[in-house]
Amino acid sequence: MVRSDSEDEAREVLDADDVQRALTRIAHEVLERNKGAQSVILLGIPTRGVPLARRLAERIGEVEGRPIPHGSLDITMFRDDLRMRPARGLGRTELPDGGIDGAVVVLVDDVLFSGRSIRAALDALSELGRPHAVQLAVLVDRGHRQFPIRADYVGKNLPTSTRESVQVLLAEHDGRDAVLIGGSDDTHDPSAEGGGTA
Amino acid sequence: MTRHLLSAADLTRDDATLILDTADELARVSDRPVKKLPTLRGRTVVNLFFEDSTRTRISFEAAAKRLSADVINFSAKGSSVSKGESLKDTALTLEAMGADAVVIRHPASGAPHTLAHSGWIGGSIVNAGDGTHEHPTQALLDAFTMRRHLSSLDGRKVVIVGDVLHSRVARSNVLLLSTLGADVTLVAPPTLLPVGVEQWPCAYSYDLDASLEGADAVMMLRVQRERMDAAFFPSAREYSRRYGLDAERMERLPGEAIIMHPGPMNRGLEITAAVADSDRAVIVEQVTNGVSVRMAVLYLLLGGSDSALGGVE
Numbered sequence A: 001m002v003r004s005d006s007e008d009e010a011r012e013v014l015d016a017d018d019v020q021r022a023l024t025r026i027a028h029e030v031l032e033r034n035k036g037a038q039s040v041i042l043l044g045i046p047t048r049g050v051p052l053a054r055r056l057a058e059r060i061g062e063v064e065g066r067p068i069p070h071g072s073l074d075i076t077m078f079r080d081d082l083r084m085r086p087a088r089g090l091g092r093t094e095l096p097d098g099g100i101d102g103a104v105v106v107l108v109d110d111v112l113f114s115g116r117s118i119r120a121a122l123d124a125l126s127e128l129g130r131p132h133a134v135q136l137a138v139l140v141d142r143g144h145r146q147f148p149i150r151a152d153y154v155g156k157n158l159p160t161s162t163r164e165s166v167q168v169l170l171a172e173h174d175g176r177d178a179v180l181i182g183g184s185d186d187t188h189d190p191s192a193e194g195g196g197t198a
Numbered sequence B: 001m002t003r004h005l006l007s008a009a010d011l012t013r014d015d016a017t018l019i020l021d022t023a024d025e026l027a028r029v030s031d032r033p034v035k036k037l038p039t040l041r042g043r044t045v046v047n048l049f050f051e052d053s054t055r056t057r058i059s060f061e062a063a064a065k066r067l068s069a070d071v072i073n074f075s076a077k078g079s080s081v082s083k084g085e086s087l088k089d090t091a092l093t094l095e096a097m098g099a100d101a102v103v104i105r106h107p108a109s110g111a112p113h114t115l116a117h118s119g120w121i122g123g124s125i126v127n128a129g130d131g132t133h134e135h136p137t138q139a140l141l142d143a144f145t146m147r148r149h150l151s152s153l154d155g156r157k158v159v160i161v162g163d164v165l166h167s168r169v170a171r172s173n174v175l176l177l178s179t180l181g182a183d184v185t186l187v188a189p190p191t192l193l194p195v196g197v198e199q200w201p202c203a204y205s206y207d208l209d210a211s212l213e214g215a216d217a218v219m220m221l222r223v224q225r226e227r228m229d230a231a232f233f234p235s236a237r238e239y240s241r242r243y244g245l246d247a248e249r250m251e252r253l254p255g256e257a258i259i260m261h262p263g264p265m266n267r268g269l270e271i272t273a274a275v276a277d278s279d280r281a282v283i284v285e286q287v288t289n290g291v292s293v294r295m296a297v298l299y300l301l302l303g304g305s306d307s308a309l310g311g312v313e
Helices: A005-009 A016-033 A049-064 A116-128 B013-031 B055-066 B087-096 B111-117 B136-150 B168-179 B236-243 B247-251 B283-302
Strands: A011-014 A040-044 A070-072 A104-112 A133-141 A153-157 A164-169 A178-184 B044-049 B070-075 B101-106 B124-130 B157-161 B183-187 B203-205 B217-220 B258-260
Touching (some): A011 A153, A016 A049, A016 A153, A016 A178, A040 A049, A049 A070, A049 A104, A049 A133, A104 A116, A116 A133, B013 B136, B013 B168, B013 B283, B055 B070, B055 B101, B055 B124, B055 B136, B087 B111, B124 B283, B136 B168, B136 B283
Parallel strands (some): A040 A070, A133 A153, B044 B070, B101 B124, B157 B217, B183 B203
Antiparallel strands (some): A164 A178
16 A cells, blocks of 8 residues: 555554444444434535445445435535635535435534534535434544534544544545544644545 | 636636536536525626627626625616716726626627726626627537537537627637637638638638538527628528528438527528527527526636636646
8 A cells, every 4th residue: 555645644543444333333323313214315525425425325225125315415605714715616416316305314524523514514405405304424523613513423533633634535535444643734723624634 | 816707718628627517516506496505695796798688698697696696787878888988987986886706798809808907996807708809608608518418528520600700709619619629610601701710729611511521519600790891791592501500401410419509590591490499409508508607607716715717827
C-alpha cells in the first residue's frame, strides 16, 4: 500500500473490520429503533455519506429480505459558509421513487463535527418534501458541536481536539476502509465541517 | 478567477464542463415540488436589455428567481435611455442600487466588455447577446442540449446553417463547441459568411446537402432581416430552397441526429413547419435547458465568495 504524506502522520483508529462492524451495528439499531424498516429511506450526504448509505441499505435489506430505498442529498446550495469560499460544483441529489413524503429519512454522513452540514441537510430536505421523521447516522462523531444537533446512530465516538483532522477512507473512493486521525492540520475550525474530509 | 461571462472564448474546457455539470444537477430542481433554492438570497440581478428579447430575458429572470435572487428588469424602452441617457450613467445608477450581477443585451458589439472593464460597476457582467458578436449562454444551452442527446461532444459533427454573418449565436457556438471537442461546419451562402471565417476554429461550406452527411446535430439560424441593410440573397424562395431545412433533407439525416434552432424561427424560411414540429427537433427543450444553464452560470459567478470560473489556468 502506497501511502501519501498526510497518511503517514495519521494514526489509524478504525480498520476495515471495525468499519464493517460499526455499519452492521448501525443497521441493526435502525431496525430496532424503527421496529423494522417500513418506510425507512437512507439518504447519504456527498461525498462519503453516499456509499455509507448504500452499504447500510444493503445490510438492512439482507435482514428484511427486501431492497431498502436509498439515495443522496446534496447540501452545497444550503451551506451557511457558501459565501466564505469560491463557488463549488454541486453533488448529486437522488431520491428513491416515490419521494420522501411520510417516510422515515435516515441521513447518513461520514463525520459529525460542528453540525452545520446536518443543519444544511435539514433545510435541503424540507424543500424536497415532508418526511414523517428524520434520523441521523454517522460513522464517526468527533465532537465540537456548534449547533443543537446529535446523531441517532454513531459508529464510533472519537474524542478529538479541533487541531486534529479526521479522515474517513472508503473502498468506493479510496480503495480501502479506514478511519484515520491526523496531527495538526490546517483545519482548526469545526465549522469547516468534516475536518478536512468532506 | 473571472467574475464575468463575456465571451464563449473565455471558457476553458474545465469551466465549460463545470457549467454543464452544474446545470445537469440544477435541471433536477425543475422536477421538484419546490422549484427554488435559497442560494442567491439577498443578491440582486439586473436584466439590462437595450434590445428586444423574450426568451433570453424571461430565461434569465426565471433562473435568478429559482436561486432566490432579487431581479430588476430594465428595458431601454420606456426608460431614461430613450431620453438619451448613456450606458455609463445607466451603469452608475445600477451600481448605486447595488447590483451584484448585470445581465446585458445590447445592439452594439462589445457593450458588455465595456461595462465589465470600465470600472463603472462592481458586479459581475453576463453577456446576454451583444450586436453580432457573442451570446455565450445560448452556446452553453445548445452544448447542454447536445450533450444530453449525444452524451459527449467529442468528435461529434455539428452543422450550423444560415445567417452566420449576423449571428452571435453561431460565433459563440463555434468557440464553445470547438473547446468541447466537436467538429463544427458552418454552411451559408458566401454573402452570409463573415470575412475571416477561415480563421475560426471550424470548417465552412456553401453546400448544405453535402454538409448534412453524417451530422449529429443541425442548428438552423434565424435569417436576421432586421440587421440586413442590403440584399444578401436573391429571394426568400431561393434561400429556403438552397439553405432551408425541409422534410426531405431531414429524412436524409442520420437516425440519431437532432435539429436545433435558437429561436425565434422564421417558419417557411430557414426551417419548414413540418421539421420544426417533428420529433427530431429539440427547439422547445432548448428553451427549458436555457433556464438550467443560466442558473448554473449565475450560481458559479455569484454563489461563493469568488467566481468558480477561470480558476485553473
